[in-house]
Amino acid sequence: MNAVQTFKLTKEFDSLVAVNGIDLEIKKGELFSLLGPNGAGKTTTIRMLCCLLKPTRGTASVLGHDVVRVPFAVKKLIGVSPQDTILSERLNCWENLALIGKVHGLSSNEVKGRSEELLETMGLMDRAKDQVRKFSGGMKRRLSIAMALVSDPQVLFLDEPTLGLDPQARRNIWEHMAGLKGKKTILLTTHYMEEADFLSERIGIIDEGRVVALGTPQELKTNLIEMRSMVVSTENLTAEVIADLQSKYSRLEMAKGRLKIYHKDLDFKGIVDYLHSRGVTVYSAALEQPTLEDVFIQITGKKLRD
Numbered sequence: 001m002n003a004v005q006t007f008k009l010t011k012e013f014d015s016l017v018a019v020n021g022i023d024l025e026i027k028k029g030e031l032f033s034l035l036g037p038n039g040a041g042k043t044t045t046i047r048m049l050c051c052l053l054k055p056t057r058g059t060a061s062v063l064g065h066d067v068v069r070v071p072f073a074v075k076k077l078i079g080v081s082p083q084d085t086i087l088s089e090r091l092n093c094w095e096n097l098a099l100i101g102k103v104h105g106l107s108s109n110e111v112k113g114r115s116e117e118l119l120e121t122m123g124l125m126d127r128a129k130d131q132v133r134k135f136s137g138g139m140k141r142r143l144s145i146a147m148a149l150v151s152d153p154q155v156l157f158l159d160e161p162t163l164g165l166d167p168q169a170r171r172n173i174w175e176h177m178a179g180l181k182g183k184k185t186i187l188l189t190t191h192y193m194e195e196a197d198f199l200s201e202r203i204g205i206i207d208e209g210r211v212v213a214l215g216t217p218q219e220l221k222t223n224l225i226e227m228r229s230m231v232v233s234t235e236n237l238t239a240e241v242i243a244d245l246q247s248k249y250s251r252l253e254m255a256k257g258r259l260k261i262y263h264k265d266l267d268f269k270g271i272v273d274y275l276h277s278r279g280v281t282v283y284s285a286a287l288e289q290p291t292l293e294d295v296f297i298q299i300t301g302k303k304l305r306d
């Protein structure tokens with residue numbers, strides 16, 4: 001049985017098709033990331049899986065429980081950190097966590113033990129007694145992640161959990177999530193490509209409500225990037241050489257003695273030899289590995305906007 005399974009899952013808002021027939025299979029214990037440009041349908045998909053929004057068509061189940069027919073069964077198994085954090089501003093960290101614990105039917109001892117652990121992990125212990133309304137954005141987000149984890153759920157939905165976090169806090173959360181791999185099923189969305197690359201076992205890229213690419217980070221990089229690139233650090237490039245390169249290769253970028261050449265079948269040695277033959281000094285030259293960001297931009301044709 002898969003942890004998350006959808007079949008032609010669709011959500012329409014009037015004439016707008018936000019999610020357009022998505023088929024997803026996320027295995028138990030898998031860390032799966034949904035990537036996609038703003039408005040691609042990531043949050044809408046998560047909201048349907050968390051029983052917060054009714055699908056227009058298609059089905060979805062979490063650990064075999066249908067999200068429309070038995071939402072109460074689904075809600076018992078999941079933890080959610082929504083894109084827009086929902087916290088009680090007048091309560092402190094302990095009280096917010098206790099509230100969620102109560103919803104999940106935990107005893108106060110259980111809640112206390114788990115809260116202590118999570119507040120420590122999220123670096124919130126020294127502010128745990130402060131009302132949430134006094135918190136910074138990043139602190140609220142960290143509390144929101146703690147709230148998703150407090151019931152020790154089997155399936156976690158984290159919608160941009162690390163948005164706006166400082167590098168240290170982000171690393172802490174990555175470490176924690178990496179530690180949950182294999183034990184919990186995690187569906188993550190993020191606009192940070194290095195985060196998706198570092199954490200995900202598989203990635204689904206969605207655009208305009210459809211899954212347009214699916215695979216491990218490595219598979220996406222090897223199979224989808226047609227264009228190779230190399231970076232050359234040079235001196236005394238002439239206009240003539242530049243024009244020559246421009247006519248031969250798909251794309252050329254130049255900045256401060258750094259030349260980047262993109263082409264399908266890039267001939268590394270040929271390029272270096274050519275530059276030498278034209279009297280150009282080459283300090284260094286290296287082929288570049290494609291990144292997940294390259295994949296994202298190639299697939300969706302859009303630049304990241306967050």
Ligand SMILES: Nc1ncnc2c1ncn2[C@@H]1O[C@H](COP(=O)(O)OP(=O)(O)OP(=O)(O)O)[C@@H](O)[C@H]1O
Nearest residue numbers: 013016018036037038039040041042043044045083
């Ligand atoms: N309640 C709603 N009513 C009408 N349209 C909505 C509603 N919620 C979302 N949409 C629309 O559905 C589409 C998908 O939105 P969604 O929030 O799922 O995108 P997303 O992939 O999460 O984007 P982001 O990266 O910006 O968070 C958008 O065009 C959005 O305007």
Ligand SMILES: [Mg+2]
Nearest residue numbers: 042043044083
């Ligand atoms: Mg979203």
